[in-house]
Amino acid sequence: MRTIMVMNSKGGSGKTTIATNLAGHYASVNTNVVLKDYDPQGSSSEWLKQRPYALPKIVDLPAYKSPSMRVTRSWQMRLPAHTERLIIDTPAGVELPRFMSIVRAVDRIIIPVSPSPIDIRATVMFIHALKTQLKLNPCKAEVGIVVNRSDINSSAYHSLINLLDNLDLAYVATLSQNENYIRAAERGVSLLELDHPMVERDKQEWRPLIQWLDGDSATPEQNTNDKQRIFSSKNHAIAS
Ligand SMILES: Nc1ncnc2c1ncn2[C@@H]1O[C@H](COP(=O)(O)OP(=O)(O)O)[C@@H](O)[C@H]1O
Numbered sequence: 001m002r003t004i005m006v007m008n009s010k011g012g013s014g015k016t017t018i019a020t021n022l023a024g025h026y027a028s029v030n031t032n033v034v035l036k037d038y039d040p041q042g043s044s045s046e047w048l049k050q051r052p053y054a055l056p057k058i059v060d061l062p063a064y065k066s067p068s069m070r071v072t073r074s075w076q077m078r079l080p081a082h083t084e085r086l087i088i089d090t091p092a093g094v095e096l097p098r099f100m101s102i103v104r105a106v107d108r109i110i111i112p113v114s115p116s117p118i119d120i121r122a123t124v125m126f127i128h129a130l131k132t133q134l135k136l137n138p139c140k141a142e143v144g145i146v147v148n149r150s151d152i153n154s155s156a157y158h159s160l161i162n163l164l165d166n167l168d169l170a171y172v173a174t175l176s177q178n179e180n181y182i183r184a185a186e187r188g189v190s191l192l193e194l195d196h197p198m199v200e201r202d203k204q205e206w207r208p209l210i211q212w213l214d215g216d217s218a219t220p221e222q223n224t225n226d227k228q229r230i231f232s233s234k235n236h237a238i239a240s
């Protein structure tokens with residue numbers, strides 16, 4: 001089983017969008033997938049409620065809910081047998097020290113960031129806090145940044161890429177701003193499971209991310225953007 005956590009203390013950066021689209025992707029390729037939602041707003045769980053019955057199943061694990069009187073927390077949180085991918089959505093303003101016991105079991109952490117000055121500032125602070133926690137609590141997780149809602153022709157996008165380079169922070173993928181994400185989200189559908197020319201370019205953009213998530217090695221194959229790299233809790237980019 002591989003555990004993937006989507007995290008950024010900044011709200012609106014794309015955590016739920018990435019968690020739900022990934023869950024839909026794995027379901028559509030016949031992988032047993034569980035979507036675990038720690039956000040009290042329950043957006044990932046709500047997305048699942050909209051999901052048409054005819055689509056491949058994704059198991060809902062609403063971790064933000066307290067267990068009912070009759071069950072223990074560990075019973076509430078148990079994973080179905082044969083789970084192959086566990087995708088964890090997290091809330092804005094996540095309390096990192098409290099989350100580190102959960103992070104210990106995670107294989108990949110995705111940090112989405114939008115190319116806007118406010119988001120970038122908040123995300124850089126979050127990354128510094130995560131670095132500190134990973135030093136205190138070393139774990140196996142590899143960390144990758146996803147630039148979300150980007151317009152690669154905008155100056156904000158290029159400022160973000162320069163900043164990531166200057167800070168020695170690498171990124172795995174760039175996802176465009178696209179209304180299709182909002183429309184698909186309303187229906188409990190992932191863009192990655194749609195077969196339509198309108199979403200082909202978006203699906204291509206997810207490839208390096210999925211390759212990194214599924215790969216054994218810390219180094220994804222080079223892709224269309226040769227600047228795309230990952231960083232790991234084991235290498236200098238995050239641990240220093
Ligand atoms: N690439 C994108 N293109 C268009 N809209 C997006 C994209 N990513 C996220 N959104 C929209 O932005 C809003 C915030 O995204 P969300 O995934 O809920 O962020 P978070 O979970 O980090 O708070 C949502 O309305 C979502 O549909």
Ligand SMILES: [Mg+2]
Pocket residue numbers: 015016017039043089090091
């Ligand atoms: Mg969310």
